[in-house]
Amino acid sequence: MFLKKKAIAIAVLSIVVAGGVQAQTKANELSVEKIMRDPKWIGTSPSNVFWSEDSRNIYFSWNPDGNRKDSLYVVGTDGKTIKKVTAATRRSLPSQFGAYNKSKSRKVFEKNGDIYLLDIKSGKTTRVTNTVERESNPGFTFDEQEITFIRDNNLYAWTIANGQLAQLTDFRRGRKPADGEEKDPQRVWLRKQQLELLQIVREREADKAAAKKQQLADAPSRPLEIYLDEKQVSSIVLSPDERFITYSLISRPRNAKITIVPDFVTSSGYTEDINTRTKVGDAQSTYEFFVYDTHKDTTFAVTLKDVEGIYDVPVYQLEQNKKASIAKDVADAKSKRAEMRASTIYGPYWSENGKHAIVVARAADNKDRWILALDPATGALDLLDRQHDDAWINGPGISYGAGDIGWMPDNESVWFHSEESGYSHLYAVNVRTGQKKALTSGKFEVSDVQLSKDKKHFYFTANKIHPGERHFYKMPVNGGEMVQLTTQPGAYEVQLSPDEKMLAYRYSYSNKPWELYLMENKKGAKPRQVTSSLTDEFKAYNWRDPEVISFKAEDGVDVYARLYQPENKKEKGPAVIFVHGAGYLQNAHKWWSSYFREYMFHNFLVDQGYTVLDIDYRGSAGYGRDVRTGIYQFMGGKDLSDHVDGAKLLVEKYNVDPKKIGIYGGSYGGFITLMAMFTEPDVFAAGAALRSVTDWAHYNHGYTSNILNTPQTDSLAYAKSSPIYYAEGLKGALLICHGMVDTNVHFQDVVRLTQRLIELGKDNWELAVYPIEDHGFTEPASWTDEYKRIYKLFEENLKDK
Template sequence: MRKFGLFSLLFICAVWLSAQTKPLSQLTVEEIMQAPEKFIGTSPSRVSWSKDSKNIYFYWDPDADGRSSAFKISKNGGEAEAIEDTSDGWPSSYEFNSDKTKIVYAKGGDIYIKELKSDKETRLTATNSRESNPRFHKDHIITFIADDNLFSIDTETGLMKQLTNFLIERNPDEDNGSSRNIGRSEGNREQDNWLRDDQLNTSEYLAEQRRRPRRNFSGFFGGDFGQSEDRRSTIELRNVRNIQLSPDGRFVSFMVYHSPENGAKNTIVPNYVTSSGYTTDINTRPKVGGEQGYSEIGIYNIAADTFYMVDKMKLPGITDLPDYVKDYPDKEWKEEPRNVSGNDIIWSGDGKYAVAHFGAHDNKDRWIMRLIPETGDLITIDRQRDEAWIAGPGIGSESFSGTFGFLPDNKTIYFQSEKTGYSHLYIHDLSNGVTKQLTNGNFEVYNPFLSSDGSKWYFHANMKHPGIRHFYSLPVRGGTPTQITSVDGGNDVTLSPDEKTLAIEYSYIDQPTELYVQDNKPGAKPKKLTESLRDGFKQYDWHQPEVITFKAEDGADVHARLYKPQNPNGAGVIFVHGAGYLQNVHFWWSTYFREFMFNNMLMAKGYTVLDIDYRASSGYGRDWRTGIYRHMGGKDLSDQIDGARYLMREHGVEAGRIGMYGGSYGGFITLFAMFKHPDVIAAGAALRSVTDWAHYNHGYTSNILNTPVEDPIAFKRSSPIYFAEGLQGDLLIAHGMVDTNVHFQDVVRLAQRLIELGKDNWEMALYPIENHGFTEPSSWTDEYKRIFKLFENTIGKK
């Protein structure tokens, strides 16, 4: 009886489990492409802590109504409670004094101070001007910005002083200098001429230019602060920002943004489906190569009442030419100062040291320089030169300073560099000029920050595997890193204010992100706080693809995800992730969750699926990142072809029966694969794809390919439109018609090229209301039904 009872129980459990779980073969496109909040669920996001470290705040949509709202949950667990906001009654932005007994903040355009123990709030200003950016200069001296000038107020005496007298001149079309000339129609002449000439190779259409005069206005904030001898001289500048008083009170540092004289012409994207019934125009980004604005750093000497702009000619190598000029021996290259932005300046807590961060607009140099404020002299701390382009986790560029600051000793700065080939953490002692590398190895460091007492670092890193992220601590001046999180996958940690507890957004390959909590101790066990999954997703036993490596033609190890079916049909599919510099071969839940489910569906139908972190993908260091420099469609494409050959060699996929699909950069690679390797890739779906890099944006494209005028070789060999004659297999092109990222014009020009070439083995699916990232389930469903139909009707047939 006992044996029978146990058997019966096991049988009943097996039947119950089988009733709860559907086989992957039952997956349909309609099911997996429905609104994710209905089928998968909405994961917690925007995690933060209460100021007392007792509760965790986050945004969530447990009812699947399509709108996330604020919740809080005790760090000890329990039920999550919906709340109105996550501020704890604190302002959204504030600054502590030195002993963290007070905070200062702006509210309603005025400055307030609050004593934390008594919760007493005191209003310091009440003016018609809008005050902002309050900071503690000393515990009783607060600085703030009003009408683009720096002021101070003594909370003990009530004395308010105007420290600068900038007369700001602005062009209202420039949106305070932060936009790139939206609405202006004058283009960069050399770039536009290049584009016009280039159209002859692909189309008869020529763009026209229009002009609109610039309009300027000036404003001045006046006030009688102190005696006449204390009044500041008027300094006329444009677009002043980031004004700060040095801690010793002797200098004011500031930045000035200069908009381009000939800002690049914007592209118009027509919107066809409108409530009015009339087509409207969406004014979008310019194309790569237009003249760019830049920022300068200035120093105002309060005692001398004088100022200067930091001289970029003092930067070492300011006139260096890039290596690619050797490919243009007939062109005259002048060694002249490059366009450089000063994008940040920081002061030591005692005011003894100032350090500035600069980035070259040709993307080849990043300088960290000690600045002598009395003279403007610059002393090199770190120059990172890259003949490809400066980037990587925490590394600054021409507009971003990345990881950059002072240690509490007021003489040591920290920063990240790719000097060793991976982005690591460094410190530099300004008192003796010694630089020390704190982390080292074939891994990347992400988002390092100091503990509140300044004794240690916290950071994320992929030390264990390129696709596994853990949270680590490290002594402030180096040593052995300590891994704090213990469960492999993706661990995105938010540390509590008292630094005793971790809030972890954790996920795994087949497990969407949930909120966990863990003591800030190595190896402590995390506790799950949320359950977000919907029944639709939970009813399937999702396949975890195997993370593998295969050899590329140049001997490199390429990481990939392999979906291997139990009953292979002899066909293979390669999925190509987008963005170029992105990682998808990892052990956490992917942002490509639709593709994860679609790949599961393909696998269940017998297709062997490969998902590759090709050259340029993130997480693998500098050499992998820059492997596509001056040749997109080079190693990034050959990695896909090598992956296809791996499928044929190792997994029984038949020659002539391999397809490919991907969006954005993945669509670009798919086009290139179809045009250049028709003997390997028989069918492809290119979604929202770039067809000609000369028509993409400046910030992304100029990093990799320079500009069309300066380096036309790189653009011609990197753009699929020039290779369209190679199309032999079956091609699906799908694109949103209001795509403001990769413009619909890209595929329209390619369509005209294919028509002129007499190609008839392609089709185009258009989505009239979709931007670059689709939002409507009906659009996703239609697109992926077409992809599946393409594969079934081509490579799926034996």
């Protein structure tokens, strides 16, 4: 009897233990519903990290309690005691943005539309303005006796010693009133008659003239009235000697047509229209750059008319001329145009000693970027560096505007980024001699550059070790050894303390979300982890560390990718290729991806037996100029063939069934998915195109015109690159998902493609719409519905029936 009871007890215990193991295993399992919940289930990483001005505290946004919104937290340099900042303390903190005096003992900043002056040593803050109007762009004058700022599009100066306020510009909206000098013959005759006949008219006209003369004598320093007509003024800059004020005028196009996006689910119950943007090739704003000489009380435009390349015709247009059977000598003769290319001038940027000024100019077609020395007295420009690309100018530190640029400690040279070597690197050029020097070099990219406080070193981020790692470096200001300060593989977002003794940084790895760390600013220093943000539920699953691999594309270029493989892979199993969005973005790296939901979904797919490949295709960031511009004039060309080559790799090396490969992605990834399903139907059995561009002629100007030029000047590039032209090629199963209030890639894109598929008689596709979602989904229910559909698509088309 005892043995029987013991046996029963052991059996019951076994059931309990087995049930516990089963329950734990089930708790660790992934599902679409679990992954796509509010991201707070993962834990909220710290963000928006900044230092106090005295280098004693680090502030950051965080949400360890899973509240509706993040709160501001603070921790000392020991990294031990984290405290939530009270609302009163938060409101009293100076803005993390602003301008410093030369010694960095004072800081001026804007907060809630008013200007404040901070004495850093004492911590005392002085309120400079207290108005209902917004003041912005504060700075110190060269002698540091005044603070300048912008109010109602005019420049003001506030004297620190006595609080006296002076208006330095007088920009006025509208047209300049008539100066009183009548030109019409009939009116001139009547005026002359009145003056000749009537004494009182002569006296009153004389009184007006005397009053105006007296007014000018009483206020001799009144700024020149500058009328803007219908233009907008921006970028108002005072020269160090306070003689010159430079500014830009923006002319908005009158005939540009704005696309309307209807919003159907509103609180009013009515459909409401959202004004969004123009389409590529529509009329664009134009820019002019002026100098106001306060000594001469005159203003004049600065022109690029004598700058090298300003009249050049883009290469693609010359090639079109040749293809049109124009003789070579004629085509060459037309390599220059009669009018200047539209362009924008940024700056000026003055040297710290106030003796030199430089500006950056960019052509509107973005094929040229010039760095020029400016003589403000004459408007003369001296070319220091011309960056030209037959495709388009971009890259880390270059971007779309002025780019990152600054003065070297000698006050005669400026540092800047250039892709001259094929990768974005640091250069310096002397404004007197024009001598240029490369400060960094190699097959890697440099970004986030800053000068040290003593101006003896540069600090920057670079992917020197591996394209998928971003480390923090210190280097002598004139070039030399790059000292790597961070060590663990992954990525670092570093904030250097004001005294430059400490580094506060966010760090992440492929399967570890961002956390905050502190470290002394020296090589070999041991970092201290400050935050621990992940929930127990998230940590319960063994998140995969995807292998970062590379393979040769059909043209011999190295293509990098993330590879996820099942532990017990079946013979000839299914695979999914993910296509990241944005085009110019990197995802085959060793840090926590901004596509974290997709990362989790890939773990889920691997659990279900799929192999997953995530490719940094041609056009992606992190790999230099040739990869960046590899899609010029043909999106859906090399970027798509890289995915076809990836599919081939899966079959030949990773034992994937060639008939069981799916593809999916959002935005640019959705576009590639459509191109894959339409033009490579024998490679991809199923595809999910999310918020996808279907016709590039309907996308925005700033992004698209760089890559494909404009529809009216390069129609072939648009026809080659737009999926809507290839829809007849669809064979496999296609899922299309799109938000109806997408203000980036408009819902109209998929509506037009839908009509095209209907007219072609295609029946192997479906469209899922999301009535309240913009380009980036926000609601967990939408994410869940979308990815359940994606998973169903793959299960039904890539798995054995």
